[in-house]
Amino acid sequence: MHDGTKLHAFTRPSLTGEPMPGPSHELIVSPFLAEYLVLRPGHDSGVQLPHVRYLELSKTASAGDPSPQWLIDAASQAWGLELDPRQPLRDTAIVRAPSPYGMARASYEINMGCDYDCPHCYLGLKKFQGMPRDEKIRLLDIMRDAGVLWLQITGGEPLIDREFPETYAYAYDLGMMLTISSNGSQLAKDNILSTLTARPPHHMSLSVYGATEETYDGFTRNRGAFGRFTRGLDAAREAGLRLQLNVVISSDNAHEADAMVSLAESYGECFVFTNMSPTIAGDAAPIPTQAAAYLRERKPFTGCNAGHTFFHADPFGHASICKIGRDPHIPLMQEGIEGLKRLGGIADGLQLRTGGCAGCTFGQKDADGNPGGCTTCRPMAKLYQEAKAPRKMYCQHPDPEPVR
Structure with missing residues (x-):
């Protein structure tokens, strides 16, 4: 697409048991890590936006203006979706705000x-x-x-x-x-x-x-x-x-x-x-x-x-941090969103070689700071160790020979 664009409204549903209204959007415009995307639910293809285009769509939705022509063209090319040039963008797309927390x-x-x-x-x-x-x-x-x-x-x-x-x-x-x-x-x-x-x-x-x-x-x-x-x-x-x-x-x-x-x-x-x-x-x-x-x-x-x-x-x-490394965890209902700021430190701590992996040289960084050769997720290895599973199922070290 031109101008750096590459192919690649909000309604609360009923919480009362009544029939839910239909969705309010065909498209999602959102930051995604360091990128800005336009996506269509149920489809693989998407549109990657430069930052200036994302800002344009955000302002357009806030003002109640119709979709710009370049978005109409992109939607047609990416999904065969024909947007009404007279309809306000916010009736077609939900434009999500950036988040300072970095979770994608x-x-x-x-x-x-x-x-x-x-x-x-x-x-x-x-x-x-x-x-x-x-x-x-x-x-x-x-x-x-x-x-x-x-x-x-x-x-x-x-x-x-x-x-x-x-x-x-x-x-x-x-x-x-x-x-x-x-x-x-x-x-x-x-x-x-x-x-x-x-x-x-x-x-x-x-x-x-x-x-x-x-x-x-x-x-x-x-x-x-x-x-x-x-x-x-x-x-x-x-x-x-x-x-x-x-x-x-x-x-x-x-x-x-x-x-x-x-x-x-x-x-x-x-x-x-x-x-x-x-x-x-x-x-x-x-x-x-x-x-x-x-x-x-x-x-x-x-x-x-x-x-x-x-x-x-x-x-x-x-x-x-994931389905496997469940502890330590953060009680979000008590701490709120600020608790997520601690997850990165928890993740780094869970990958340290402790317990059954203490002293293992595969996990150590070399003199240039490159990661060691361990090929096992540490939280997963811990589960295998707690289950007393054979070491060959999760570790590069061979099981020790039995003493005769």
Whole structure:
């Protein structure tokens, strides 16, 4: 696009149980780290803006003026979206303000409860616990003010939370690009499907646990689960929702691995997961569920932005650097947004070599200040150590030879 532009209004939803009004925006204009973007929910492509264009759109929306011609042209080229040149920009796009907190992404565990009881689950014991509706809304306000543009809503199973439709709609209307991690069992329900159709997520990430009723129901320990899952897949596809299917291969369903992949590929993009982790409490129970023949070498850990530009919130509004490194955490409902300023220091501290990794030379920097050769995320290594897992599962050092 010309002038440095490259292709790459707000309504509170009903909190009273009444039908929710439709979304107030087609586009999101937002800072994202050091960039400025125009995005359209449910689509991959976007428009990257120079700062001056972002400022122009911000002023245009505030003044109630119509969209500039260059934005009309960009929307047509990027998404085939025909903006009305007479309509005020603020009726078409939500223009988000910059945030001094520097958070660009987050994940929100709306509720740990789940209608499945899968043996591989990293959450361990799953309880139906979470915050009341008003606190969920307050947490989302904090995330918006912190700069969060991309939000993953997860669980447990998020769609079984009785306040999911209102919570999801509120996050959408704040101007967030949303993804949902789900087992898909509730997707065919009218209140869920209508919410997601009116306010499309960027994509839904759905887990696949079997290709037949016997295997799927056995894995999830839930009779009728496979039927609900496939009905949800069909309903989501018919509604035009973008699906990403995550095939989970374990010792209980490995005999259907190829069939699960074929099922997943018939509905959307497919990814395969084979390695199980200990629970977040350091319980080794999920590890024996691995199918040995399908295990893959883990990708080397080369650092991440957890705690610096990303954070995780559990069902009680406790902010941590990620889903794995949950302690220390920050009680956002008590401390408010200022508490997020401490996350960067917590993240740096959690990556130090302590406990079972104390004295390890792989994690040390060399004389030039370059990072050491350790390829394991320290919080993840801690979970494996607490689970007393074999060292070869998470560490480059070989297990010591037994003394004879």
